[in-house]
Amino acid sequence: MRIVFMGTPDFAVASLAALVDAGFEIAAVVTAADKPAGRGQKLSESAVKKYAVENGLKVLQPMKLKDPEFITTLQALHADLQVVVAFRMLPEIVWNMPPKGTINLHASLLPQYRGAAPINHAIINGETESGVTTFFLKQEIDTGDVIEARKVDIAETDTAGDLHDKLMAVGAGLLVETVKAIEKGDFKEQPQEIDYDVKHAPKIFKDFCKIDWNQPIKTVYNLVRGLSPYPTAFTTLNDKTLKIFEADMEVKETGIVAGGLLTDGKTFLKFAAKDGFLKLKNLQYEGKKRMTVEEFLRGMRL
Missing domain, CATH: 3.10.25.10 (Formyl transferase, C-terminal domain)
Known part of the structure; x- marks a missing residue:
């Protein structure tokens, strides 16, 4: 099964490395474009790009995800499945491309804490547990059918950094299990159940x-x-x-x-x-x- 992986920060590296270690074929890695950083404004590569280059993986860094050249390149990879971890919102032409769909690993127990900063908001709200969820992408962000989920306890002294590291490790393992299940066709999709007490995780300013x-x-x-x-x-x-x-x-x-x-x-x-x-x-x-x-x-x- 050929996989295109999409991600940018350290959180995504653990998942990419787990897929590589599990023996899956990574047709390409899509990540953010290099950006100027620091006092010298030297171009800085994403954590995912650094891992991909070190491991000889093909890297794509489109400025716009609807760019015709990028879409053509993506189609030519003939991926069976796309995997998204800590990346930006995808247009339908991208997430609907592979025959087995596009899955996302999200750092919360969906439908709780949909949005850009689920780790931060879980601790800010005093939660005692969080988790990771794999689901199929749909049009609206973080709303797709759930495939699998794992709970993680939050200690009273845990920071966002502590929870990040816990979820990163558990999420990488869950993602490998999910991809194996999809490869075998042995999985069930569950629609997200919404109630009045759903909490959100918007971007933090x-x-x-x-x-x-x-x-x-x-x-x-x-x-x-x-x-x-x-x-x-x-x-x-x-x-x-x-x-x-x-x-x-x-x-x-x-x-x-x-x-x-x-x-x-x-x-x-x-x-x-x-x-x-x-x-x-x-x-x-x-x-x-x-x-x-x-x-x-x-x-x-x-």
């Missing part, structure tokens, strides 16, 4: 990442976890941005105004929320590198 200290401490703590390590929750200190990567939560009467700060100037720094403190552990002050709170306090008078 900068304004969403700013901490509102008038919120309960649990809400603030979950926001920090859910945005770490990227795009990162932040507040302001001396009119400069302070990103918070890691913190502990203290539920107690603060005795000070929300957003107020307590520190001994050496070992601890904490901000007051509505009903407790956020005790910072790892942070980045505007213009500085990421550091521990102790390193930060050694160079900052508060």
Whole structure:
């Protein structure tokens, strides 16, 4: 069975590597175009492209997925199945091309957390479990019939980075199982059951990442976890941005105004929320590198 794989970040690399290790024929890899990055604006390759090149796989990097030249190239590959992991939305002419269809691996238990940022939003909302789902692509995003799913527990201290790594590993295994089932014709499709309590996972913008200290401490703590390590929750200190990567939560009467700060100037720094403190552990002050709170306090008078 010939497969065209589509993906871009590290999350997708694990799935591509699992398919290669399982012996499937990867006819080509479709990934994002190289982009300028860093101070020197040198072209940066996607994680998927780097893996593909290292393993001798054909790479396609179309600027537009409806480009006639790309469509012709894709058709000429005669793929039986297309596999999508952490890629952009496909036009129907692409996802409807292969005879066995196009499947997607999504980092949630669908229909919960459809959208661009399911990992972040699951933790931000205080969920205790998440998972991965394989499904067939249809016209509307993340709405296709489910093939298989696996649950993953979320620990109280897990960050988005921790959950990302858990789902990446479990998802790669689930994807291989799904592709094997499709190859044998031994699978069942289940329509997604929608109820009133479906939660969504829209793309996250900068304004969403700013901490509102008038919120309960649990809400603030979950926001920090859910945005770490990227795009990162932040507040302001001396009119400069302070990103918070890691913190502990203290539920107690603060005795000070929300957003107020307590520190001994050496070992601890904490901000007051509505009903407790956020005790910072790892942070980045505007213009500085990421550091521990102790390193930060050694160079900052508060």
